[in-house]
Amino acid sequence: xKDIARRAGVSxxxxxxxxxxxxxxxxxxxxxxxxxxxxxxxxxxxxxxALSGEGAATVGLVLARxxxxxxxxxxxxxxxxxxxxxxxERQLGLLFQVVEDVDAxxxxxxxxxxxxxxxxxLVVDPRTDDPRPxxxxxxxxxxxxxxxxxxxxxxxxxxxxDDTGAMAHVVGRLHELGHRRIVHIAGLSSLAxxxxxxxxxxxxxxxxxxxxxxxxxxxxxxxxxxxxTRRVLTSGSRPTALVYDNDVMAAAGAAVxxxxxxxxxxxxxxxxxEDSVLCRMVHPFLTALSRDPVTFGRIAAQELTALLDxxxxxxxxxxxxxxxxxxxxxxxx
Amino acid sequence: xKDIARRAGVSxxxxxxxxxxxxxxxxxxxxxxxxxxxxxxxxxxxxxxALSGEGAATVGLVLARxxxxxxxxxxxxxxxxxxxxxxxERQLGLLFQVVEDVDAxxxxxxxxxxxxxxxxxLVVDPRTDDPRPxxxxxxxxxxxxxxxxxxxxxxxxxxxxDDTGAMAHVVGRLHELGHRRIVHIAGLSSLAxxxxxxxxxxxxxxxxxxxxxxxxxxxxxxxxxxxxTRRVLTSGSRPTALVYDNDVMAAAGAAVxxxxxxxxxxxxxxxxxEDSVLCRMVHPFLTALSRDPVTFGRIAAQELTALLDxxxxxxxxxxxxxxxxxxxxxxxx
DNA sequence: GCCCGTGACTAAAGCGCTTGAGTTCAACAG
DNA sequence: CTGTTGAACTCAAGCGCTTTAGTCACGGGC
Numbered sequence: 001x002k003d004i005a006r007r008a009g010v011s012x013x014x015x016x017x018x019x020x021x022x023x024x025x026x027x028x029x030x031x032x033x034x035x036x037x038x039x040x041x042x043x044x045x046x047x048x049x050a051l052s053g054e055g056a057a058t059v060g061l062v063l064a065r066x067x068x069x070x071x072x073x074x075x076x077x078x079x080x081x082x083x084x085x086x087x088x089e090r091q092l093g094l095l096f097q098v099v100e101d102v103d104a105x106x107x108x109x110x111x112x113x114x115x116x117x118x119x120x121x122l123v124v125d126p127r128t129d130d131p132r133p134x135x136x137x138x139x140x141x142x143x144x145x146x147x148x149x150x151x152x153x154x155x156x157x158x159x160x161x162d163d164t165g166a167m168a169h170v171v172g173r174l175h176e177l178g179h180r181r182i183v184h185i186a187g188l189s190s191l192a193x194x195x196x197x198x199x200x201x202x203x204x205x206x207x208x209x210x211x212x213x214x215x216x217x218x219x220x221x222x223x224x225x226x227x228x229t230r231r232v233l234t235s236g237s238r239p240t241a242l243v244y245d246n247d248v249m250a251a252a253g254a255a256v257x258x259x260x261x262x263x264x265x266x267x268x269x270x271x272x273x274e275d276s277v278l279c280r281m282v283h284p285f286l287t288a289l290s291r292d293p294v295t296f297g298r299i300a301a302q303e304l305t306a307l308l309d310x311x312x313x314x315x316x317x318x319x320x321x322x323x324x325x326x327x328x329x330x331x332x333x
Numbered sequence: 334x335k336d337i338a339r340r341a342g343v344s345x346x347x348x349x350x351x352x353x354x355x356x357x358x359x360x361x362x363x364x365x366x367x368x369x370x371x372x373x374x375x376x377x378x379x380x381x382x383a384l385s386g387e388g389a390a391t392v393g394l395v396l397a398r399x400x401x402x403x404x405x406x407x408x409x410x411x412x413x414x415x416x417x418x419x420x421x422e423r424q425l426g427l428l429f430q431v432v433e434d435v436d437a438x439x440x441x442x443x444x445x446x447x448x449x450x451x452x453x454x455l456v457v458d459p460r461t462d463d464p465r466p467x468x469x470x471x472x473x474x475x476x477x478x479x480x481x482x483x484x485x486x487x488x489x490x491x492x493x494x495d496d497t498g499a500m501a502h503v504v505g506r507l508h509e510l511g512h513r514r515i516v517h518i519a520g521l522s523s524l525a526x527x528x529x530x531x532x533x534x535x536x537x538x539x540x541x542x543x544x545x546x547x548x549x550x551x552x553x554x555x556x557x558x559x560x561x562t563r564r565v566l567t568s569g570s571r572p573t574a575l576v577y578d579n580d581v582m583a584a585a586g587a588a589v590x591x592x593x594x595x596x597x598x599x600x601x602x603x604x605x606x607e608d609s610v611l612c613r614m615v616h617p618f619l620t621a622l623s624r625d626p627v628t629f630g631r632i633a634a635q636e637l638t639a640l641l642d643x644x645x646x647x648x649x650x651x652x653x654x655x656x657x658x659x660x661x662x663x664x665x666x
Numbered sequence: 667g668c669c670c671g672t673g674a675c676t677a678a679a680g681c682g683c684t685t686g687a688g689t690t691c692a693a694c695a696g
Numbered sequence: 697c698t699g700t701t702g703a704a705c706t707c708a709a710g711c712g713c714t715t716t717a718g719t720c721a722c723g724g725g726c
């Protein structure tokens with residue numbers, strides 16, 4: 001900037017004003033300064049900016065998952081890609097970290113905030129009893145929760161997926177087909193959306209007078225998905241429809257169904273709460289709820305930038321996922 | 334730091350020395366300062382550090398892929414998780430960005446470096462004719478290439494996968510089983526490792542006197558994997574073994590094989606150059622090369638920190654992937 | 667002709683840390 | 697007892713930018 005000032009024949013402050021579209025310089029000087037800056041290939045040093053109170057021009061995202069559980073998930077990279085679309089428009093960086101558990105995640109937030117590394121964070125995988133909102137409050141760190149907590153929160157924005165609506169839709173469709181015994185092979189019970197889905201299922205079943213409907217939580221792995229499937233199909237009165245909380249379990253589960261000599265969808269219908277190549281890769285092709293993680297990310301990032309611009313926290317909803325009916329659902333025989 | 338200095342009764346510089354394990358303070362003052370700092374919950378401001386010449390304590394990683402191609406890939410999150418293990422030990426942040434293409438990637442490097450946002454970068458998906466090494470050279474930006482370029486490079490470290498060895502192993506095993514007509518359904522031909530695998534295949538086939546062996550490049554998608562599989566199986570003399578450059582294509586391909594009324598592995602053996610849940614989810618289970626992306630990332634991050642510490646650039650190799658033989662490979666009928 | 671207001675621009679402090687050039691003082695050799 | 701050394705510590709500048717409190721000149725109203 002000193003160079004620019006010299007070459008443009010003005011003071012450093014004038015350069016700062018000119019380059020930041022602040023009043024205090026005439027249009028013609030502004031232009032001159034801009035040209036010189038361009039010519040010199042000047043870029044603001046984020047460090048200096050951050051130091052003089054502007055914030056770090058960076059948002060943080062930490063993913064709390066053991067290394068082994070990673071990579072089952074196509075959801076995340078797409079989410080991030082949506083986030084980036086918005087962030088890069090505003091020249092915001094994304095500081096990313098993966099850690100083992102929520103405690104470590106909290107520690108990361110503390111550190112980032114103390115070191116002035118981020119201006120705000122995107123919180124994923126909200127939990128039923130989540131320590132993070134309180135922490136962000138305590139720190140005063142702006143954040144948006146991707147997925148939605150059970151309650152509203154005065155300082156955090158939330159991007160909510162309508163799990164209740166989606167569940168009602170799925171159950172409705174299955175009921176319509178004639179299913180009355182449905183088992184929901186759920187994900188981690190510590191996650192808020194798992195809990196939400198389980199409750200919604202119960203509520204919807206009640207509303208429709210379906211007695212034999214229940215949820216079984218798992219860890220999302222193909223192994224548990226398969227194990228639970230085997231168990232529910234071989235004990236008690238057999239369900240005619242299975243709803244899986246992700247694609248991997250659905251695929252593994254469908255394989256178990258056929259392995260037991262039953263047919264999909266003849267004997268058992270299968271629905272995956274996540275669409276991916278996998279659903280079109282196993283036979284029969286799996287009926288799936290298709291969410292749009294890219295849009296999800298985009299919205300979340302927008303909310304965060306709004307928050308950083310001083311906007312008030314709020315809750316927004318992403319569009320209801322669409323149920324793509326493929327070959328794995330039909331009326332029960 | 335001013336506060337710490339005051340409370341500990343020393344100058345700010347003494348505090349700096351004490352906290353950074355630099356000589357110039359007695360052990361007893363150092364301890365005192367440390368205690369006060371601890372008590373005050375002090376954390377260095379990265380911005381200030383960066384500004385006074387210390388670097389940004391951050392490394393960059395940009396992924397150049399169109400949004401749609403993302404998420405097919407379990408490789409990346411695992412890679413990143415390995416990277417993080419090493420980075421977080423050293424309190425280094427990871428600045429992450431996904432962009433559409435390599436040009437955009439180059440622009441990001443320029444910006445990051447000009448803005449002093451990163452100290453070094455991890456370069457993924459090296460290409461046959463890659464503009465990035467030259468750029469990093471021009472900028473003087475330290476980098477390590479994950480995957481390995483065709484040639485060595487004076488300033489960039491490389492973490493190389495032994496594609497040649499792996500290919501030799503796969504072909505050797507198939508030959509041993511009695512296969513003589515092998516088709517390699519490769520990935521993007523612009524990627525260096527694709528080229529390497531194609532060459533290795535040719536070389537190994539020549540060495541073993543196998544005439545009917547070839548590679549067909551694709552875009553890694555299940556669609557192209559399926560299409561190419563159909564083509565090679567229905568035209569000319571039918572291969573007895575197919576080697577796919579990723580798991581998604583292998584699974585899609587295997588489905589096509591059975592769809593054509595052929596049996597896996599009776600008529601056609603299938604090998605996937607990537608292991609994942611998917612390989613144990615389709616029937617028959619797929620024989621796969623099992624790499625370890627976490628280790629890969631860990632090694633890459635280590636090389637980068639070495640480089641940042643002033644070490645010389647060098648090439649290291651990751652362990653040879655293991656061929657996990659499942660149900661999709663056998664002697665041809 | 668004087669005063670004030672205003673728009674254009676400058677001077678200088680400050681953000682939190684590092685660092686090289688001092689300063690002080692105790693210990694020790696001569 | 698003096699001179700020297702070196703360890704322990706302080707001073708102050710500087711990193712690149714923002715920002716507040718100016719300065720300065722010009723024009724218009726009285």
